[in-house]
Amino acid sequence: MTTNERDAIEVEGLRMRYGSTDVLHDVSFSARRGEVLALLGPNGAGKTSTIEVLEGFRMRSAGRVEVLGLDPAQGNEQWRARIGVVLQSWRDHAKWRVRELLAYQGSLYESYSAPSIPRPWRIDDLLAAVGLAEQAHRPVGKLSGGQRRRLDVAIGLVGRPDLVFLDEPTTGLDPKARRDFHGLVRQISDDLGATILITTHDLDEAENLADRIIILVDGRIIADGTSEQLSRQIVGHDEVRWVQDGAHHARSVPDSTAFVRELFMSEGHGISELEIRRASLEDTYLTLVREAELATTPPTEIELEEASR
Numbered sequence: 529m530t531t532n533e534r535d536a537i538e539v540e541g542l543r544m545r546y547g548s549t550d551v552l553h554d555v556s557f558s559a560r561r562g563e564v565l566a567l568l569g570p571n572g573a574g575k576t577s578t579i580e581v582l583e584g585f586r587m588r589s590a591g592r593v594e595v596l597g598l599d600p601a602q603g604n605e606q607w608r609a610r611i612g613v614v615l616q617s618w619r620d621h622a623k624w625r626v627r628e629l630l631a632y633q634g635s636l637y638e639s640y641s642a643p644s645i646p647r648p649w650r651i652d653d654l655l656a657a658v659g660l661a662e663q664a665h666r667p668v669g670k671l672s673g674g675q676r677r678r679l680d681v682a683i684g685l686v687g688r689p690d691l692v693f694l695d696e697p698t699t700g701l702d703p704k705a706r707r708d709f710h711g712l713v714r715q716i717s718d719d720l721g722a723t724i725l726i727t728t729h730d731l732d733e734a735e736n737l738a739d740r741i742i743i744l745v746d747g748r749i750i751a752d753g754t755s756e757q758l759s760r761q762i763v764g765h766d767e768v769r770w771v772q773d774g775a776h777h778a779r780s781v782p783d784s785t786a787f788v789r790e791l792f793m794s795e796g797h798g799i800s801e802l803e804i805r806r807a808s809l810e811d812t813y814l815t816l817v818r819e820a821e822l823a824t825t826p827p828t829e830i831e832l833e834e835a836s837r
């Protein structure tokens with residue numbers, strides 16, 4: 529079945545181009561089975577292009593890609609049945625009723641059912657899981673934007689996939705629906721043991737959901753790790769604030785634990801308040817992306833002149 533049972537996704541040296549423009553340069557990463565991976569990056573960084581190559585919807589120009597043990601360019605029906613994709617294309621089915629559309633989509637997976645994973649997902653359970661039970665008999669065209677997004681997600685999950693691609697799944701969802709959706713992602717990760725690759729611009733969402741985060745800038749991976757590992761890449765970023773004998777102090781330090789230990793050893797008596805703020809994923813992301821963009825921006829003429837003086 530697969531050459532590497534541990535990994536659901538393996539990408540090595542992936543390159544992709546639109547016409548003569550390269551949009552992915554030497555991208556390499558992997559996702560273990562059951563892992564929730566968030567792919568982050570500015571607009572146009574190449575997140576959707578990466579996902580589309582993994583789904584087998586776009587051809588790469590170089591590199592090795594293996595998804596659930598197969599090259600997506602050669603993925604067969606059986607392989608495709610194990611993959612859930614959340615698309616936004618169900619607007620054309622305006623006259624279908626929600627339950628009817630899901631039941632039809634689900635029926636396509638019946639022949640891929642296995643004793644360990646009965647397929648499709650029971651439609652009423654799925655409707656309840658995505659919070660559409662009350663809309664089961666409504667025509668798709670009469671759903672609100674957020675309800676349609678839930679339906680998109682339900683269609684991506686109806687085949688009880690081993691691997692799910694979620695491209696900006698919470699765009700347009702209200703805060704309650706967003707929180708419910710996060711619960712659903714955890715459920716499919718825990719109960720189905722599914723591997724999940726999610727792209728999002730919502731950094732709290734990424735921090736909340738992902739076991740690992742990959743940041744893509746300009747078609748290149750600039751960071752890959754847990755949120756804590758990424759924040760450790762930014763030196764001097766823990767902020768320590770304290771009040772000493774009535775005066776307020778603040779310092780940005782690389783190792784707040786060591787700093788606070790020293791502070792208490794030398795000045796412990798007069799300290800009345802202490803607060804440590806570690807870099808949030810947003811701080812980390814913005815710093816790493818800025819550094820990567822500065823590194824690739826060619827110097828201006830003035831900078832070149834200054835350098836030659």
Ligand SMILES: Nc1ncnc2c1ncn2[C@@H]1O[C@H](COP(=O)(O)OP(=O)(O)OP(=O)(O)O)[C@@H](O)[C@H]1O
Binds near residue numbers: 546
């Ligand atoms: N069909 C296409 N033809 C030509 N260029 C394209 C096409 N689709 C995307 N691109 C270009 O490829 C690059 C990567 O786009 P992609 O959609 O993968 O980025 P993204 O990280 O998903 O962006 P966003 O966060 O805006 O969704 C961009 O420069 C984009 O302009």
